[in-house]
Amino acid sequence: xxxxxxxxxxxSVADATSIKRVAKRIAEAKRAGNDVVVxxxxxxxxxxxxxxxxxxxxxxxxxxxxxxxxxxxxxxxxSLLAMAIANLGVEAQxxxxxxxxxITDTAxxxxxxxxxxPSRIRAxxxxxxxxxxxxxxxVTQHTNDVTTLGRGGSDTTAVALAAALDADVCEIYTDVxxxxxxxxxxxxxxxxxxxxxxxxxxxxxxxxxxVLVLRCVEYARRYGVPVHxxxxxxxxxxxxxxxxxxxxxxxxxxxxxxIIAGVAHDRSEAKVTVVGVPDVPGKAxxxxxxxxxxxxxxxxxxxxxxxxxxxxTDISFTLPQSDGAAAITALTExxxxxxxxxxxxxxxxxxxxxxGAGMKSHPGVSAKLFEALSDAGINIxxxxxxxxRISVVTRAESLDDAVRAVHxxxxxxxxxxxxxxxxxxxx
Amino acid sequence: xxxxxxxxxxxSVADATSIKRVAKRIAEAKRAGNDVVVxxxxxxxxxxxxxxxxxxxxxxxxxxxxxxxxxxxxxxxxSLLAMAIANLGVEAQxxxxxxxxxITDTAxxxxxxxxxxPSRIRAxxxxxxxxxxxxxxxVTQHTNDVTTLGRGGSDTTAVALAAALDADVCEIYTDVxxxxxxxxxxxxxxxxxxxxxxxxxxxxxxxxxxVLVLRCVEYARRYGVPVHxxxxxxxxxxxxxxxxxxxxxxxxxxxxxxIIAGVAHDRSEAKVTVVGVPDVPGKAxxxxxxxxxxxxxxxxxxxxxxxxxxxxTDISFTLPQSDGAAAITALTExxxxxxxxxxxxxxxxxxxxxxGAGMKSHPGVSAKLFEALSDAGINIxxxxxxxxRISVVTRAESLDDAVRAVHxxxxxxxxxxxxxxxxxxxx
Numbered sequence: 001x002x003x004x005x006x007x008x009x010x011x012s013v014a015d016a017t018s019i020k021r022v023a024k025r026i027a028e029a030k031r032a033g034n035d036v037v038v039x040x041x042x043x044x045x046x047x048x049x050x051x052x053x054x055x056x057x058x059x060x061x062x063x064x065x066x067x068x069x070x071x072x073x074x075x076x077x078x079s080l081l082a083m084a085i086a087n088l089g090v091e092a093q094x095x096x097x098x099x100x101x102x103i104t105d106t107a108x109x110x111x112x113x114x115x116x117x118p119s120r121i122r123a124x125x126x127x128x129x130x131x132x133x134x135x136x137x138x139v140t141q142h143t144n145d146v147t148t149l150g151r152g153g154s155d156t157t158a159v160a161l162a163a164a165l166d167a168d169v170c171e172i173y174t175d176v177x178x179x180x181x182x183x184x185x186x187x188x189x190x191x192x193x194x195x196x197x198x199x200x201x202x203x204x205x206x207x208x209x210x211v212l213v214l215r216c217v218e219y220a221r222r223y224g225v226p227v228h229x230x231x232x233x234x235x236x237x238x239x240x241x242x243x244x245x246x247x248x249x250x251x252x253x254x255x256x257x258x259i260i261a262g263v264a265h266d267r268s269e270a271k272v273t274v275v276g277v278p279d280v281p282g283k284a285x286x287x288x289x290x291x292x293x294x295x296x297x298x299x300x301x302x303x304x305x306x307x308x309x310x311x312x313t314d315i316s317f318t319l320p321q322s323d324g325a326a327a328i329t330a331l332t333e334x335x336x337x338x339x340x341x342x343x344x345x346x347x348x349x350x351x352x353x354x355x356g357a358g359m360k361s362h363p364g365v366s367a368k369l370f371e372a373l374s375d376a377g378i379n380i381x382x383x384x385x386x387x388x389r390i391s392v393v394t395r396a397e398s399l400d401d402a403v404r405a406v407h408x409x410x411x412x413x414x415x416x417x418x419x420x421x422x423x424x425x426x427x
Numbered sequence: 428x429x430x431x432x433x434x435x436x437x438x439s440v441a442d443a444t445s446i447k448r449v450a451k452r453i454a455e456a457k458r459a460g461n462d463v464v465v466x467x468x469x470x471x472x473x474x475x476x477x478x479x480x481x482x483x484x485x486x487x488x489x490x491x492x493x494x495x496x497x498x499x500x501x502x503x504x505x506s507l508l509a510m511a512i513a514n515l516g517v518e519a520q521x522x523x524x525x526x527x528x529x530i531t532d533t534a535x536x537x538x539x540x541x542x543x544x545p546s547r548i549r550a551x552x553x554x555x556x557x558x559x560x561x562x563x564x565x566v567t568q569h570t571n572d573v574t575t576l577g578r579g580g581s582d583t584t585a586v587a588l589a590a591a592l593d594a595d596v597c598e599i600y601t602d603v604x605x606x607x608x609x610x611x612x613x614x615x616x617x618x619x620x621x622x623x624x625x626x627x628x629x630x631x632x633x634x635x636x637x638v639l640v641l642r643c644v645e646y647a648r649r650y651g652v653p654v655h656x657x658x659x660x661x662x663x664x665x666x667x668x669x670x671x672x673x674x675x676x677x678x679x680x681x682x683x684x685x686i687i688a689g690v691a692h693d694r695s696e697a698k699v700t701v702v703g704v705p706d707v708p709g710k711a712x713x714x715x716x717x718x719x720x721x722x723x724x725x726x727x728x729x730x731x732x733x734x735x736x737x738x739x740t741d742i743s744f745t746l747p748q749s750d751g752a753a754a755i756t757a758l759t760e761x762x763x764x765x766x767x768x769x770x771x772x773x774x775x776x777x778x779x780x781x782x783g784a785g786m787k788s789h790p791g792v793s794a795k796l797f798e799a800l801s802d803a804g805i806n807i808x809x810x811x812x813x814x815x816r817i818s819v820v821t822r823a824e825s826l827d828d829a830v831r832a833v834h835x836x837x838x839x840x841x842x843x844x845x846x847x848x849x850x851x852x853x854x
Contacts, residue, residue: 016483050503056443057507058514065513068521069506072499076477079496080484086492087485094495099571144526 002168003125004029007039007135007158011175012232013077014044022173022232023084026130030090035125037165039135039158040081042073063108067137067148071096074134082132091129095120097137097146101164102157104138104147111138111147113156113219116164133161152213159216163223170225172212173232178239179204179211181262181412186400189413192238193261197245200261200355203389207353208266217241245357259365260356260410265403267396269299270324271349271382273316274331276341284315286338287331294330296323300351300384300393312341316382318393321347349381350399353391354406366390372409378402429595430552431456434466434562434585438602439659440504441471449600449659450511453557457517462552464592466562466585467508469500490535494564494575498523501561501581509559518556522547524564524573528591529584531565531574538565538574540583540646543591560588579640586643590650597652599639600659605666606631606638608689608839613827616840619665620688624672627688627782630816634780635693644668672784686792687783687837692830694823696726697751698776698809700743701758703768711742713765714758721757723750727778727811727820739768743809745820748774776808777826780818781833793817799836805829 006026013019030036050069054061061069078094085092101117124131135154138147149156155172162170179201182190196204198221205214211229220227220241230238246261272291277283284303291298299318319327328345331338359365366383369390373380378401382393394402407413433453440446457463477496481488488496505521512519528544551558562581565574576583582599589597606628607617623631625648632641638656647654647668657665673688699718704710711730718725726745746754755772758765786792793810796817800807805828809820821829834840 016480019484053443053503053507054510057446057511060514061510062513065506065509065521068502068523069510072502072506075495075499075502076480079492079499080480082492083481083484083488083496086489087487094492096495 001033001035003035003037003165005037005039005158005162005165005167005170006173007154007171008041008081008173008232009154009175010041010044010047010077012173013040013081016080019043019077019080019084023081023088025232026081026085026092027088027090030130037121037125037131037133037161037167038081039133039154039161040074040077041135041154042070043077043080046073046076064145067108067146070148071134071137071146074136078132078134085130085132091127092132093124093129094132094134095124096134096139097157098139098144100131100133100161102133102138102160103141104149106140106143106145106147108145108147110150111140113138113149113160114141116160118161118164121161121165133157152216155213155216156219159219159223159225159227162225163219167225169228170220171228171230173230174211175231175233176211177231177234177236178229179209179241179262181260182403182407183209183265186265186403187263187407187413190262190407191412191414193246194237195240195242195244195246196261197243197357198241199388200246200357201241203353203355203386204262204264207264207355207389207391208268208351209262209264212241259358259362260354260412262355262412263403263407263410264353264355265399266351266353267399268321269318269349269351270321270345270347271316271318271393272324272327272331273314273344273346274338274340275314275344276310276312277315278339279311279313283338286334287315287340288317290330290334290338291317291319291327294323294326296320296327300382300391302382318349318351318382348396349393350396350402351391351393352399352402352406353389354410355389357388359390360387368409369406372405373402376401376405378405428460428462430462430464430592432464432466432585432589432592432594432597433600434581434598435468435508435600435659436581436602437468437471437474437504439600440467440508443507446470446504446507446511450508450515452659453508453512453519454515454517457557464548464552464558464560464588464594465508466560466581466588467501467504468562468581469497470504470507473500473503491572494535494573497575498561498564498573501563505559505561509557512557512559518554519559520551520556521559521561522551523561523566524584525566525571527558527560527588529560529565529587530568531576533567533570533572533574535572535574537577538567540565540576540587541568543587545588545591548588548592560584579643582640582643583646586646586650586652586654589652590646594652596655597647598655598657600657601638602658602660603638604658604661604663605656606636606668606689608687609830609834610636610692613692613830614690614834614840617689617834618839618841620673621664622667622669622671622673623688624670624784625668626815627673627784628668630780630782630813631689631691634691634782634816634818635695635778636689636691639668686785686789687781687839689782689839690830690834690837691780691782692826693778693780694826695748696745696776696778697748697772697774698743698745698820699751699754699758700741700771700773701765701767702741702771703737703739704742705766706738706740710765713761714742714767715744717757717761717765718744718746718754721750721753723747723754727809727818729809745776745778745809775823776820777823777829778818778820779826779829779833780816781837782816784815786817787814795836796833799832800829803828803832805832
């Protein structure tokens with residue numbers, strides 16, 4: 001008997017039929033003797049429909065009211081799911097973020113969890129009932145105002161509840177079978193990983209893998225919550241995220257630590273080049289200060305060697321495309337003071353990241369990566385590395401080929417008899 | 428400067444356009460220097476859509492979960508309305524029933540308000556902001572569970588908040604111009620009443636007038652809250668419900684108290700006749716005990732004079748058609764013990780009620796009523812009276828004619844120059 005926190009996303013509860021299927025799975029877990037807490041997102045497109053309604057009213061909805069509006073979505077899914085479970089003869093009660101004790105700061109729309117006091121959830125479990133909890137939402141400490149946690153908020157709710165309840169596992173049900181060695185839509189031979197470490201998963205999430213958001217993995221690592229990413233459509237075992245690194249293609253028999261967990265890719269960044277920056281101390285710092293003040297998150301940075309004749313240099317950096325306009329505006333306003341010649345903005349780039357805890361102790365990983373890309377005729381525009389990650393920027397149109405070439409070069413491709421079902425609906 | 432509580436029903440906030448129109452009216456009231464609290468229902472058909480969703484999951488949804496589901500509706504309308512008001516440059520914040528301090532008992536689906544502690548609403552008004560409050564919902568005292576108040580719940584929320592805040596008036600915005608001397612769909616010459624007393628309004632509501640529910644009027648009378656029933660579509664003054672009785676057609680110049688406020692009708696009842704009841708003491712009491720135990724609300728009762736030869740009598744009573752099946756089943760089960768011969772069930776009846784505080788001091792009202800019906804060739808099947816009401820049962824198909832005949836006989840028809848706009852959408 002274990003205490004299990006399960007989280008179901010919007011596509012898993014998109015309609016009455018899906019809700020009934022999920023209810024059956026929950027009832028089975030309960031009947032198997034476990035204590036079960038379920039965190040649920042809003043049904044399918046509900047959130048988008050509510051945002052659309054708000055946009056019909058005003059282009060600038062106050063964020064406090066937006067949060068009240070959006071939390072209607074989980075209210076609907078959580079009560080319907082509780083009804084569906086009760087209909088199977090298993091006791092179930094649903095709870096709002098407030099009732100579940102999810103306390104947040106007051107940053108409406110992107111609140112951070114500051115405490116979880118799940119006394120009511122604990123009491124519900126002690127009564128032998130399944131507890132359904134609204135994901136994505138909390139309540140402010142002093143004013144009892146409703147907040148939402150922003151992107152990936154329901155995953156974070158689940159991990160936070162699992163930590164507060166000291167759960168044995170937090171199961172994140174999604175529309176894919178787990179974490180893959182690459183995106184199976186790009187690499188059909190991608191392998192589902194049986195396990196991956198928090199650190200590797202953090203780098204994967206930060207590098208564009210969409211299966212778990214960064215903050216959820218950070219929370220799980222901080223509190224040591226084992227996270228099991230698995231499909232709500234199939235019965236397969238998924239990927240276990242813990243302190244243990246990924247296993248190589250040969251699996252459990254292998255004694256040595258494998259090198260690579262997977263290849264992530266990201267098409268959401270853009271490259272800004274500041275051309276003709278005076279090559280004097282403090283100019284680069286000034287540029288990145290201006291960009292940071294515009295609210296942009298800088299990722300990779302490259303500075304060209306100064307052309308001795310001109311005393312000027314070019315500085316390139318990448319940032320999310322969504323931050324691009326603000327950064328360009330901010331830099332243009334400061335052009336006179338900084339003294340650069342011009343700006344270039346390029347959003348046709350792609351980023352490939354190779355991630356693996358094992359690369360720490362294995363020299364030659366970057367050489368092998370560059371060789372694989374070179375063999376595939378793909379040009380590298382920027383490079384950055386961490387202890388367990390190497391990232392390169394390529395042309396956007398070369399990215400898919402790059403991912404496939406690297407996946408093959410590091411022998412990550414699955415063999416036929418370990419073929420993987422990619423269970424996604426594409427949502 | 429006054430403290431005004433305004434209530435808008437679902438048809439007044441059915442879509443973005445309606446919400447913006449309502450927001451404009453609220454902003455005007457605020458800009459005129461008033462403190463404004465707004466109680467709002469769910470948008471248009473939202474509640475029906477949510478009920479439909481629940482029915483797709485289970486035929487017997489647990490009532491606690493049903494309440495959580497349904498309250499999603501007000502969450503959507505209240506936040507959108509607050510956004511729309513803010514968009515007009517007027518500060519507005521929305522609050523759930525819980526945040527507004529609406530405390531109820533634990534009867535999910537039909538909770539009664541046991542206390543209203545609107546400290547947060549008061550603070551919001553003191554900050555110069557409009558407070559939007561979710562109608563129809565409250566929270567249980569000890570467990571913080573969400574409850575709904577049942578039919579007419581939003582009107583009741585508005586009156587309860589007005590009482591707790593000691594508001595100057597509670598404005599109930601609806602899709603008609605006020606309370607009419609009869610249903611304008613049946614009597615095109617029906618007059619809008621400028622005022623009506625709580626007692627008269629109670630009898631109207633109990634007799635089938637749908638503009639306000641009974642419990643809302645009861646609440647208003649108990650706490651002396653002036654209620655202004657008016658249209659959210661037109662700018663007209665509506666009907667003021669206070670301690671003062673209705674005025675007659677000639678209006679303010681009239682010194683003497685008018686006799687009749689209006690004619691109500693009701694097509695929702697059925698007549699049960701228990702045939703051949705042994706005419707011995709205790710049999711009638713036994714019958715009504717059995718019917719009451721089935722959950723049915725008995726309205727009118729008629730007992731025929733006993734036929735001396737047989738020692739048996741017939742007893743007829745009316746009750747809501749929705750209670751009919753349960754009452755018939757309960758009586759049939761007890762047929763042997765009570766000893767009646769048979770049961771007749773007739774749901775083709777209509778009830779007409781003449782209501783007016785003035786009839787207390789005016790003899791001859793019933794005679795005039797019976798004469799008007801007789802002149803129109805309409806047969807009376809049952810009669811019941813209170814101090815300020817006379818009700819008669821007719822055939823259902825004669826009811827409209829009966830209402831028109833009585834309306835005319837008591838000189839309630841409007842003259843052309845006081846013609847009334849019936850602003851309803853029929854919803």
